Amino acid sequence: MSVIPGAWWRTAEGAGLLSADGTVAPTIFAEMSAAAARTGAINLGQGFPDEDGPQEVLDAARQAIAAGVNQYPPGRGVPDLLSAIAEHQQRFYGLEVDPAREVIVTAGATEALTASLLALIDGPDDEVVVFEPYYDSYAAAVALAGATLVTVPLRRPEFQPDLDRLADAVTDRTRIIIVNDPHNPTGAVFAREALTEIVRLAERHDAVIVTDEVYEHLAFHATHIPIATLPGAAGRTLTISSAGKTFSTTGWKIGWVHGPADLITAVLTVKQYLTYVNGSPFQPAIAVGLRLPDSYFAGSAAVLAHKHEILGAGLRSAGFEVVPPQGGYFTVADATELGGADVAAFCRALPERAGVVAIPLTAFVSPEHRAEYAGLVRFAACKRVEVLEEAAARLSAGF
Numbered sequence: 001m002s003v004i005p006g007a008w009w010r011t012a013e014g015a016g017l018l019s020a021d022g023t024v025a026p027t028i029f030a031e032m033s034a035a036a037a038r039t040g041a042i043n044l045g046q047g048f049p050d051e052d053g054p055q056e057v058l059d060a061a062r063q064a065i066a067a068g069v070n071q072y073p074p075g076r077g078v079p080d081l082l083s084a085i086a087e088h089q090q091r092f093y094g095l096e097v098d099p100a101r102e103v104i105v106t107a108g109a110t111e112a113l114t115a116s117l118l119a120l121i122d123g124p125d126d127e128v129v130v131f132e133p134y135y136d137s138y139a140a141a142v143a144l145a146g147a148t149l150v151t152v153p154l155r156r157p158e159f160q161p162d163l164d165r166l167a168d169a170v171t172d173r174t175r176i177i178i179v180n181d182p183h184n185p186t187g188a189v190f191a192r193e194a195l196t197e198i199v200r201l202a203e204r205h206d207a208v209i210v211t212d213e214v215y216e217h218l219a220f221h222a223t224h225i226p227i228a229t230l231p232g233a234a235g236r237t238l239t240i241s242s243a244g245k246t247f248s249t250t251g252w253k254i255g256w257v258h259g260p261a262d263l264i265t266a267v268l269t270v271k272q273y274l275t276y277v278n279g280s281p282f283q284p285a286i287a288v289g290l291r292l293p294d295s296y297f298a299g300s301a302a303v304l305a306h307k308h309e310i311l312g313a314g315l316r317s318a319g320f321e322v323v324p325p326q327g328g329y330f331t332v333a334d335a336t337e338l339g340g341a342d343v344a345a346f347c348r349a350l351p352e353r354a355g356v357v358a359i360p361l362t363a364f365v366s367p368e369h370r371a372e373y374a375g376l377v378r379f380a381a382c383k384r385v386e387v388l389e390e391a392a393a394r395l396s397a398g399f
Helices: 028-039 055-066 079-093 108-120 137-145 163-169 192-205 261-271 282-290 294-318 343-354 367-373 385-398
Strands: 008-011 014-017 103-106 127-132 148-155 174-180 208-212 237-242 255-258 321-323 330-334 376-380
Touching (some): 028 343, 079 103, 079 255, 079 282, 103 108, 103 261, 108 208, 108 255, 127 137, 148 367, 237 261, 255 261, 294 321, 294 330, 343 376, 343 385
Parallel strands (some): 127 148, 208 237
Antiparallel strands (some): 008 014, 103 255, 237 255, 321 330
């Protein structure tokens, strides 16, 4: 097999760029996780919870396994989960979704996004607009699809889109606009004004909107507005979410995408040659989760907000300037006053200095724009309260 130096590849150790000698350059994520293991530092770099999800969901998976639900499910997904996804969109957002024609179950949100790009990109003349900082898989998926990545900055401290830069970025060459809301890594929730402008530009230039809404139920200081609910958006929007963040089951890799039937059919055409299907016993379990009472979803957001408060207090006590998140797993803090202008070096020293691991925000930014996000560090708040309290104490004592 021949490979191309400079291309994106993902291994068990993490994602990275293939170097000229054919080796995979490890990412800062893999490096910092290794540092946590080596030093015994608390790992607030990786964005996964350390607690199990709701008992009803776990029990439903066990029951499905015991009942023999262990072979290939239907290509689009287990019908009960397809129906539960449609019910969920109607229940929370008033969206009418046909479960038989407008939904696909995927191997997590990452596969949904990758399959969408591979299905809809025609060639190198197509451009994909993303908001920067951006989740690292976006650039890799755009590269796999053979398109050109165009970035629009999120302006600190609120991390809302720069609408003037957005208007310049979206052109007739724009095939897809990716919207991650609530946003990883910044914790921002996009304002209605920004979402409305995205829809206007997509209509004007005949672009498809692909949304990553995996933190949809973890917005706690602002209201999450699915872009598909805005006038003119539903007919050109693919909405992606997953069970991992909502039900603390990131290892199950159950995601989904819904949208207009013709777009969904195109995505399915690609998806069937990626994983084909996945997670048979987990799919009925997630159907149970999506039908949990409203109190579960509200409670999850409230618990996460409290965890952010614990982490934020520790960061402020240590001398960081904290950017209050509006949703999602992550708190961003400015380490400039603590000698963190070179934020990558700061994060590499943090495990030894304070016994905590974090990720430089520049890991989510194109090299040419890293100066705009200098000094900013991302910490994961999706850990047990006692872990966050210990991390806060270590940070306070370390500076």
